[in-house]
Amino acid sequence: xxANHKDVMISNLYLAxxxxxTPEECRMLFDDLCTNKEIEQMAQRIExxxxxxxxxxxxxxIEQTEISSATLSRVSRALQYGKGxxxxx
Numbered sequence: 001x002x003a004n005h006k007d008v009m010i011s012n013l014y015l016a017x018x019x020x021x022t023p024e025e026c027r028m029l030f031d032d033l034c035t036n037k038e039i040e041q042m043a044q045r046i047e048x049x050x051x052x053x054x055x056x057x058x059x060x061x062i063e064q065t066e067i068s069s070a071t072l073s074r075v076s077r078a079l080q081y082g083k084g085x086x087x088x089x
Contacts, residue, residue, distance in 0.1 A: 041071075048075045049085045 020026050030039055044067050051061045058072055067075075079085050 045071065045075050046085075046088065048072055049079055050089050052076055052079055053089050 017026075017029070020029060034042075044065050048061050048065050048067050048071075051064060052072075052075065056064070058069065058076075061067065061072055062069060075085075
């Protein structure tokens with residue numbers, strides 16, 4: 001698969017998600033797209049971002065979410081330098 005085709009597919013994914021208007025619609029799509037473990041991991045990352053934003057320490061976040069320190073570090077960097085989490089929390 002060439003890079004352009006991959007970019008189009010990814011854009012179509014984002015477009016599909018943006019058309020959803022309720023949590024139930026999101027749940028149904030993610031249930032079809034992802035494994036339960038993948039959904040749990042995404043939820044864990046959002047919860048970790050919320051807790052970090054509230055000022056909890058890494059250790060407190062790890063204790064509450066059971067997230068790995070490597071993933072928590074990535075979430076923290078995304079909170080500081082990224083754009084996506086800022087739209088959610």
